[in-house]
Every structure is written in structure tokens, then in C-alpha cells.
Amino acid sequence: MTLIVKPDRRAPTAVHMVWVRVGSMDEVDGTSGVAHLLEHMMFKGTPTVKAGDFSRKVAALGGRENAFTSKDYTGYLQQIPSAKLEDVMRLEADRFANNTWTDEVFAKELEVVKEERRLRTEDKPHARLHEAMDAVIYQADPYRRPIVGWMSDLESMTADDARAFYRRWYTPTNAAVIVAGDVDVDAVRVLAERYYGTLPVHALPQRKPRTEPEQTGMRRLDFKAPAEQAYVALAFKVPGLQPAGLPATAAASTDATSEDALALTVLSAVLSGYDGARLPRALTLSDKPVADEAGAYYGLTARGPQLFTLYGIPAVGKTATEVEAALRAQVALVAKDGVTEAELTRVKNRWVAGEVYKQDSVFNQARLLGVSWINGFPLGADQLLLERLRRVTAAQVQAVAAKYFGDDALTVATLLPQPVDSTRKPRVPAVGLRH
Template identity: 40%
Template structure:
């Protein structure tokens, strides 16, 4: 949770000079180009973000956005499979990609004079990707192994996957980004080709460049390499509103594991779905009150104080396209039960609902939230990433400029109000992990959970 929270803070904080630093141009084919000039070193980061991720996927092809991300490295007419990465490496660069619930992004870090190499390669695979059955067969094995390592063999990740599927009834956030195993096993080239044609078009993408560049030169290069790519019609997604929850949901999962573990998730709005914007920022501050460093309430009270938890955390992501979850996680110390842990967490929640936090605590938490920006200012990658994320989920890149101001405006009473409004039993889903012996059959645990 702490890592996730830090990432969100990095993505959304910006310096006061931010608005003048980012320049925008939209090409005739709809490709949005953003440039952030940063002249401290002769390096450039190039990222291209597509508005498609696991939350766009219908049943039967869950995980296909992630699968297509893998296949985007498998060659075009101009560059056979593997050559993309070789060219970047030969030019002293690094490259990779990632898929989330609401986006798929590809990036390169290069010496500034080599930016055109990145553009040429990305423009080529935006329109000329080869999707071959033999390459898909190979990559299917890679993705299944990735799923096995990250989820099947990781009891905490497995518990979170089960929890998400229970907490959400109709939201596509109930599906894992990597997809369900039966869907992964049955992808066909035609499925990937259709997904590629549907979403990989310049009017569904944002190109972001951060580094030692001149904006006008970047815009000219973008026009040169991407300008001739024809745009295609993007079908509007159907509404994906989560059904109202009317009572607590619970599950107990039995898996091979060393220690017990609890996850608690409350339905909360994101910045995209909230009625009053301040609530999303107050929820962000609330997460920091609970789990914003060693002096935050959960580690201070439940680990060091009562010594009931060996690990504990909370997290909230205000940057989702759809309704989010406010999450708690904990492992009880030996001799304490998961029920003890649940009661202790709920006691901390009730304390925040019934009594306003002090001005001193609020000030310390805000300072910690905003201090996280120090990391971001040293990273071209995160400076570009915060723009891409805000733009691609539908907030608009300008929204990240407002983060510091909005956090500073949050009052202690607003923190209490959102705790009281959203951290309620009717919106709660709880998952217990009851460890089985490490030699137990994992499949029996999976059957039990369903």
C-alpha cells in the first residue's frame, strides 16, 4: 500500500511553475503531444499512452490489453520481432511498457539527439504491427508464467484478486489487469487484431516528451513521424457504473501461506466520479493520516503501540477512471487473530469518524504528502508519467497542476466527514487469508475461495 500511495502522490504533485512548463499541440489526426522542457541533463523520456486497459475489456477476453502490450514488440514490415528493443539498446537507451486498468503505455529513455529513433519506431508499430500465430503462442507462455509468479504463487496477491472480484459487482475493475487464466489460454490472433484496430489510433493516444528538448522541434518531429497516420473512429464506451452495495461482503480464502492476512475495502469515489472534488482530496489526506510514514496512525498505534499488527497499511488512488476502493491491509502478530485485527482497524476508523484530527496532525500529514514531490522532481520518467496518467484517465493533464493547492485546502473536518460518509459497513468488503501448510494443494484453496 505504501508503494502504491507514494506512486500516486508522485503522479499528481507538481511544482508551482508547472503550468508554464508543459506545452501542448494536437495534430490534425487527433494525436495529442505534450512537451515538458527540463534541461538539467542531455536526456529525453518519450512515452505514448493509449486510452485502453483492462477496464475496457468485455468478458471472455480479459487481459487482452496486457497481451497486446507484449505483442507490440513482435515486429512490423520494417522491423522484425525483437529488433525494436535492439535498436533502442544500440542507441544507449532503455525501453519498456506497462498496462493498467485504464491505460497502456510504452516508453523509451534516450540521449536527446536520438528522440527521432523513438518516434520512428512507435509510429511504425502504431499502424503496421504484425500479429502472428507463432509469436502469440510463444508469448502466451510468457504471460501465463508472469501470472503464475505474480498471482498464483503469491497468496496476498491472490487474496486481493479474489477480493476485487467480490467487492465489485458490475465494474470492470473486478477483473485482474493480467486477465483470468481461462481467457488468457483462449486468445486468438483475430481477438488481438480487432483490439489493436479498435484502440491503437492517433486520436486515442497521447505522446509525452520530457527532457532536454525544445518544444517546437518536438512538435515538428511528431508531425513528421505521426502526422500521416490516419485516425479512426473510436466507439464511445457504454456506462460502467458500479451497482449500489447494500451490505458487508465477506470471504475466507484458504491458501498455502506462512502468515494470516486481512484485506478490507470500502467503496469510494475517484476524482473522476466524485460529486464534490474536495472529497477525493480529503480521502487522499485520510489515507496519509492512517498510513503516511512511521508517525501515521496505523503503524504508530497498531504496530508499535498495541503491538497487535506485524504489518499494517492503508491506501487510496484518486486517479482512477471509475469508482475506487479505500483499502486496508494487515497481518496480525502471533497470538492475535484476523478478527482481532479487523476490530482494531475498525476502532481506528471510528476514532477518525468521531473526533476531528488536530491542527498539528493535519499540518504534519500535509507536509509529508507534499514532500513526496522531491522524488518526482528528480525523475523525468515520473514527470512525464503524471501527465500521461491524468490525461488518459480523462482528468486532463492540467489537473495535476492543482494537486498541491487542493491538498492544502483540505480541512480537518473534511477528513472526518469523508471517513464518516464512506468508511461504512454497507460499503465494506472483507477478505481473510487463512494459511494452509505450504505443502497443501493450492488448487484446493482456489476452489474453496470460489
């Protein structure tokens, strides 16, 4: 089990996290959602800790706790007074190795997760559109499945499905313990050896490659749902940052795709990284706005493939087609004329400032270390990334704008608004939703 410790003595608190390198991308068809459901079940007890007692014990220590599941990973966290670190280590190691629950408890929690899906996906047209869009973008890659799972898979999910997933992936060699805050490195190592060093280990299953076939033409999805306004999203397949692109020194990388990934990060900020960025300025703040909202986002790092997404909501009297054309025109403008040094300096300064401000939060320090470990980056990757981003040139930004935004890499999804039932009452969140 990997142990990463980052002392920060500004306050007498500590964040303790366990990251498991398993997420929805590691599921198989028919059991989508099991990684997230298992996250819920990890709070349902061990032979020595009753269901629900984990959270109560952390609260009694003066702390707070939560958990999260993504396509790439599952994480568990506690923020506690640093003097209580040993107590949460003991609790977390116990449930990591000894999680157990009855079929009846599983069935009850399954209903909570199904309600979570209804509340956060099925009741939200944009969420439903993006879920359907992922299934169009990817044919073979497991990113095509939703993290919460398809409802039909949840309906047929069994307790043994979750138990098998737990036994398969929850082993120390597939996990990292990350501690940040008012702690001593040597003391944390002693505690980690005591509580995690003796946990049983088993071999991980082979992660078989599920390579996405090359896309050879634009894909389109028209999605009908009750909504007040139309919405359009354009997703382009682009490269992400790879570990080879962040070597353990600040020396320039020879990994060309990672160089492009860094330039795409800057392009995203130029288009949508601040109030006066290109997309809001051209589409929403002009004398004749095309859109009520417009933006771009790009993930940079992930275990799986990356997308660069543009999106917009048409203004009154405008269509999704017009917004789509306006979004693409702004990227084409960068490809043709490039970006100014003033823009480049502004987005770099904002990025650096944002990364520095993140360090004010002990939780964010631990989170950044966890994400880096999941993706195979070296310690100190956040600082290496800043140094690399500072060196991105205007020519590189112009080059990626010209290289990656053609039709053959594009999927367009359009929300076609349907009448909204004004008599329908908002859904009330079920007890037990954690996030």
C-alpha cells in the same frame, strides 16, 4: 493524437512515451488479459522491424525502454539521449500503426504471459486474495477482472482476439505522445507531425457504461491458500477525484465528491503515510501489538471507481478478526475526535515534498502528465492538486471518516493460511517477462 511536451534541460536526456487510453477495463468477458497481452505483442515486429529488433535498436541508441498495462491505460516508454529522440519517434510510430506478427509468435508469447500470471499471481497468496476480492467487490464494473487475465481466458485466447483489440483501440485519437527532457517544444512538434501526424485514424467504438449496482450490505470472502500468516483487507467504496474537481484555475471547486476525494487522500496519509502514522503506531508499535503490519491506501484518480483499503497481518497470538476490528476502530476514532493540526501539517508537508522530489526524475514528469491526460485533467494538474490538498481542513478529514466507512460500502477478505509445501521449489521467471 495529443502531444504534450515538458522541457527540462538539467541533463541531455529525454523520455518519450505513448499513452493509449485502453486497459483491462475495456475488455469484454472471455478475453480478459488481452490488453496486457497486446502490450507484449507490440514488441513482436512490423513489416520493417523484426521481432525483438525494437528493443535492440533502442539499446543501440544508448537508451532503455519498457511498457506497462493497467486497468485504465497502456503505456510505452523510451528514455534516450535527447539527440536520439527522432529515432525512437520513428520506431514507436511504426509499431503503433503497423504492428504485426504470426500466430506462432503469438502462441509463444501467450505462454510467457501465462507464466507471468503463475509467477506474480498464482504463487502469491496476497495477490490471489486481492484478485478474488475484486471479483466480489464489483458485480458489473469491469474492474472485477484481473489485468493479467483469468487463466481460463488466456488458455482460450487467440491471435485474432489480440489483433481485433489492436484494430479497435489503437488509433491516434485514443493516444497521447508525451516528451519530457532536454528538448525544444517547436522541434518536437515538427517531429511529431512528421511521424505521428500522418498515421491513419478510425472512429473509436462507443464506450458503453457498465455502472456498478449500489451495494446494500457488507460482503465477506474467506480465502484459503498456502501461507505463513493470516491477512485481512477491508475495501470501502468511496468517490475519486473527477476532472471537475480540478478546474484550470486554483479557485475552489464546487464538486463535492472531489472535495471528499481530496480529504480521503489526507485521511489515508494520516492513517498510514509515515512510520509513526496512526495505524502502525496503534496496531504494530504498541506494548501489546495486534498486527505485524498494518496500513491504508487510496488511489484518488482513475477512469473507474475508487476504493479505500485498510489491511493488516495479525501478530502472533492475534486473529484476523481482531486486526479487522482494530483497523476500523482507528477510522472510527478519526470520525469521533478528528485529527490534530500537527498531523494535518505533517502529512501535507510530506505530500508536497514527495511531489516536488518526483520532479527530479524526467520519467516521473512524463508519467504524471500521462496519468493526468488519461483521466481528463488539465495540464498542470499536479500543481493544482497540491494547492487543493493544502486547503483540506481537519473538519473535512473528520467528515469523510464518518461518511464513507459503513458496512454497506465494505468488502472484507481474509486469508486463511493453509500448510506450505516446504519441498516446492520457487518458480524461475520465464524469459520475456518485461516488468
